[in-house]
Amino acid sequence: MTAIDNTDQRPETIWSEHVSFMDRIPRTIAMAGLLVGFVALWQLIYTIGVVSPIILPGPWETGADIVFVGKNLLSGGYMLTALWITIKEVIFGFAIAITIGFLLGVLVGETTFGERAVLPYLVAIDTMPKVAFAPLFLAWLGFGIASKVALAAFIATFPIVVGTAAGLYVADENARMLFKTMGASRFQTLFKMKLPLGLPQIFTGLKIAAVGVMAGAITGEFLGGGKGFGELIRVASSQLNTPRVFSLIIFLSLLGLTLFWSVVWLEKKLVFWHKSSVSGGIGT
């Protein structure tokens, strides 16, 4: 008898790969399940009554208010006017941040002067809590939309500077040497090689900025003279209308998500060749 005498039979499987429960359920189901669980827990806390309804309203109450706010927005009520103001602040702030951030990023990433002289100042300003500048913007630019745009842009500029500068450092020695041997000008090297290679980093900066620009606009409104969604939240909060605060935040987060996903969409279009171009996106 040889050691292997039952080769015609399949051996008994004693150890096989175990697929975990979470790997087997689809993403949407997992997300929905978590939401249901969260709302159930919320309802439980509300029913037990350990927390005052003024501090934490129940899910039904909040849901009803979300419907109310949604109706007001759809019918073109005063909330839509407020939302439109916030949208304008965010869009202007983002546009300014992209322009200044990109130019400063190129200055820092591409020139020795930028790296040696400009970068230390940018780092110094970036480490400051930028919201603390809000009263200054208010004093300089008044209570109108300009001070909110300025704060939003101010917060969103730095991630774009960092992303752009980091993106310009991505090009390796090979690519630089190749462009040198091809006799490429500095302009050509920048636009045909360094910037495209750095797009993933630039978009990382843009995504962080898209989040920051929202925070800047709302903070600006909180601090005075705002007529946008932030002001609605402030008023609702001062009236202890907590369900309204929750539903306004939810609609505000929809605006933030729209902005974020617009950036992700653009990234997918432009950086289709990069593996991580799906980062931050849902699905693939």
Place this chain on the structure above:
Amino acid sequence: MNAPQRSAFDGAGLAGRPVYELRGVAKSYARRSIHALDRVDLTLTEGSFSSVIGPSGCGKSTLLKIMAGVLPPTEGSVYLEGTPVTGTRRDIGMMFQQATLFPWRTTLENIVLPIEIRDGKKAARAMHDEARALLDLVGLKGFDAVRPNELSGGMAQRAAICRMLITKPAVLLLDEPFSALDELSRDFMNMELQRICMERNATAFLVTHSIPEAVILSDTVYVMSPRPGSFVEAIKIDLPRPRTLDMMTDPKFGEYVRRIRARLDKGAFL
């Protein structure tokens, strides 16, 4: 083969038209007072294949940068086709360890990139047929619309060969072109490189760390000493063309390898 019969002495300049000439080229970096390269004389004749081999830091890449017109020499002169090299030129083709194909361009668009940089997009488009012919030459027929990230390492380097050849360079400077490939692909690509060079009667100069690679490809192997770098010996490889991988087991081949290794060992830098 319709390639011209080449004697082993081509690389030494005894026969064939000189294409590329270095006379007393030296390089020192004043700021760091480093003497990188010490009086290098070199003549590449038309259709010859030469290699330089030496330890790391012997100034090979400095030499190559000077030859490519990227770095000016401190002393000496560099001539290509009778005119001095004072900067990068379209008749110098170069290839690197990494293929460096840009992923947002198709293979074809990558190949015509040197034309696009020098003459603009319109001229680059006019070269598409030429580029397809080159893809055919390197065995990548039909890959023109494929993105580089779908190419294997060897295929990417084939595309890089096309990009190097698109400007019809008079000399090919090869900076360890296949050293990032696995050994099987590397041997195969070296034979492909020989075929392409012979078909186009190209003048080539290879920088390598591999003694067998230098021997199997070259008419002349230059052995370089460490800093300050200079050629300590030029070894003519008298093996018939086209070379085959079988020749690597030839005792004559082994003799060349031994001789170069001994020469490198003498400097005690291995």
